[in-house]
Amino acid sequence: MTPVVRQFAACPRAEYLPEPVMAETFCDPLGIAAFWAKWYLDGFVDQGNGKVKVVLGRPGAGKTHLLRYVAYLARNRGYTTALIDAGRHRLASIDEVYRLVARQIAWQPLVEHWLIQIVQRDLGYVEFQGRSASDLAAWARGGGVRDLMLFQRDVREAVERRLHSLDLARDFFVAVRSLALSLAMEGEPRGGLVTWILGDRLDAASRRALGLGDNVNRQNGRALLASLARLLHGLGQRGLVIAVDNIQAVAATRRVEGQPYYTRANRDQHYEMLRQLIDDTAITPYLMVYVVGDLESVTNVRSGFPSYPALWARLQNEVKSSLPNLFADVISLDELWAADQELGEQLAARWSAARPWTELTPIEEAAPDSYRVEWALPRRLVVDVLHHELPEEGEG
Numbered sequence: 001m002t003p004v005v006r007q008f009a010a011c012p013r014a015e016y017l018p019e020p021v022m023a024e025t026f027c028d029p030l031g032i033a034a035f036w037a038k039w040y041l042d043g044f045v046d047q048g049n050g051k052v053k054v055v056l057g058r059p060g061a062g063k064t065h066l067l068r069y070v071a072y073l074a075r076n077r078g079y080t081t082a083l084i085d086a087g088r089h090r091l092a093s094i095d096e097v098y099r100l101v102a103r104q105i106a107w108q109p110l111v112e113h114w115l116i117q118i119v120q121r122d123l124g125y126v127e128f129q130g131r132s133a134s135d136l137a138a139w140a141r142g143g144g145v146r147d148l149m150l151f152q153r154d155v156r157e158a159v160e161r162r163l164h165s166l167d168l169a170r171d172f173f174v175a176v177r178s179l180a181l182s183l184a185m186e187g188e189p190r191g192g193l194v195t196w197i198l199g200d201r202l203d204a205a206s207r208r209a210l211g212l213g214d215n216v217n218r219q220n221g222r223a224l225l226a227s228l229a230r231l232l233h234g235l236g237q238r239g240l241v242i243a244v245d246n247i248q249a250v251a252a253t254r255r256v257e258g259q260p261y262y263t264r265a266n267r268d269q270h271y272e273m274l275r276q277l278i279d280d281t282a283i284t285p286y287l288m289v290y291v292v293g294d295l296e297s298v299t300n301v302r303s304g305f306p307s308y309p310a311l312w313a314r315l316q317n318e319v320k321s322s323l324p325n326l327f328a329d330v331i332s333l334d335e336l337w338a339a340d341q342e343l344g345e346q347l348a349a350r351w352s353a354a355r356p357w358t359e360l361t362p363i364e365e366a367a368p369d370s371y372r373v374e375w376a377l378p379r380r381l382v383v384d385v386l387h388h389e390l391p392e393e394g395e396g
Contacts (some may be wrong), residue, residue, distance in 0.1 A: 014065035014244075015085075018114075019072060026069045027347040029336035033066060035326045037073050043099030045288045046079075046238040050229075050281035052274070053288075054315060056295040066333065067243045072291060074241040080105060086293075087246035090260040094273050095221030099199035101242055102228065106394045107194060108133070108183070111176075113160075114235045115184050122158045124152075137187035155184050166234045169223040172197075174211050176231060221278060229287040238293045239286035246296035251304040273309035278314050278329075295334070 014022060028034055040051055057063045071081040084091070089100055090306040104293065110135045119125050119136065128144060130136055145151040159180045163173055175197050182190035192206050199216040214220060250270050255261045262270065277289055299302045306312045317328045322336040326336045337343065 014062070014068050017065075019068075022065065022068050023213065024074055024353075025347075025350045026065060026185070027343050027350060028069075029066070029333060029343055030324060030326070030340045032326060032331065032336055033070050033073060036070060037077070039327070040288060041074055041077055041079065041238075041241075045241075045286060046233075048285035050284040050287040051289070052278045052281060052329065053290050053294045054330045055290065055333055056298055056330065058295050061333040061337065063294075063333055064245055067245050067290055067292045071241060071243045074288070078238040079241045080237045080239070081243065084242065084244045084248055086244055087249040087259050088262075089242070091250070091273075092262065092266045092269050093218045093221060094225060095199065095216050095218050097273070098216060098221050098228065098240070100122075101225070101240070102198050105232075107179070107197060108189065110232075111180050111183060111364060112136075115155075115180055117185075117236070118158045119155065122162075123154055133183035134187035136184060140185075152185055156181055159184070162234060163231075164228045166227075168227040168230060169220065170222050171214065171220070172227040172231070173210050178210060222280065226280070226284040226287070235288040238290065241288045241290070243290045243292075245292050247291050247293035248304075251293075251300055252298045253303050261383045267303060268308055271305065271311045275308070275311040275314060278311075291326055295332070308336045333358070 017025070026033075036053070040053075045051060054067065055063055055247055068083070070082055072139070075081045082104045084100050090096055091100075112131075115133060116130070119128055122351065125143055125145070127135065128139055140148055140151055159177060163177055163180075164165065168176070179189050179193045179197065182188065190210070192202055192210055195381070196202050196207070196210070196212060196215070201215045202210075202212070207215070216224060232240050249256075249259055250262050250267055252259070252261070274291070277284075281287075299306060301307060305315060315330045317325060317330060324332070324339055
């Protein structure tokens with residue numbers, strides 16, 4: 001197990017937790033994760049809609065834990081999920097988001113499973129019981145079909161018919177069709193196809209040989225990301241969930257080692273990308289995007305979301321109330337914790353029962369003023385549990 005950073009502000013960090021521990025210790029503030037699952041993952045995004053949600057909170061409020069848990073819920077519901085850390089990966093434009101998502105998808109197994117369904121269900125070859133493209137190619141060439149050329153034509157037509165119904169961008173359609181057909185007929189992907197799909201550059205001669213136009217870039221990135229979500233749904237997934245953590249890195253005004261640095265132009269470009277994602281939800285079906293960041297940095301008027309009015313205007317909640325609005329596009333995690341006071345005890349109990357830290361180096365004691373208890377009672381309770389010293393009744 002990866003050792004945690006020996007600082008209170010960074011420990012325990014949800015990204016270091018194994019998934020079972022992450023799920024076991026998660027405590028849902030005001031039921032927001034269950035709410036999103038009910039109203040968005042079940043019966044909205046999977047029915048052809050798109051949505052962007054922004055979650056803000058102070059350090060220690062459990063933003064990463066919530067983000068990972070929501071991705072876990074989505075994955076268990078049949079969604080393809082992609083986790084992106086903006087503190088590690090540059091996200092200045094939509095094509096960079098596409099690349100990071102595409103590289104987390106197991107393309108060959110996904111397409112192979114889809115091909116086998118086409119052969120068995122669409123074409124009626126129920127006698128084929130193989131599990132991979134190489135099995136399919138060997139079966140067809142080894143006498144599994146009466147006429148190999150006729151079989152390959154039928155597969156080509158069935159693949160094209162399925163893909164045409166998904167309304168994919170032209171180059172993306174060509175690349176996926178070629179990938180599927182090369183797997184079906186040769187048992188392995190044609191050279192360069194996966195490279196292009198993952199967003200890596202191909203020279204012009206290689207692209208012409210594959211029937212492709214441009215490489216993945218800022219101009220076609222939006223269309224490709226939307227096509228990717230449509231394709232995943234067409235391949236049998238319910239949709240695509242993208243979870244972006246540490247978005248405050250975009251608003252940083254000083255260089256930090258190991259973290260991408262954004263100039264003012266880069267920040268504006270990133271904020272414009274978010275603005276486009278929000279505005280495009282009506283035309284990007286099967287796509288759910290969660291963006292999570294530090295409250296103070298993200299709301300900074302000089303470098304945060306407010307510095308780009310076109311984005312900030314779209315994140316304002318039109319309806320104000322004394323209680324958190326779970327339908328809002330911007331959620332304050334601090335407000336959710338404040339509205340559900342009993343969750344602190346539940347969180348402490350779950351961490352106490354899980355005891356996942358016995359193999360780790362003991363946590364060093366931090367200075368009292370670094371605890372910032374007023375920022376996150378749940379984090380204080382977690383640390384107390386890790387020290388095996390639960391607070392006395394009435395302690396804050």
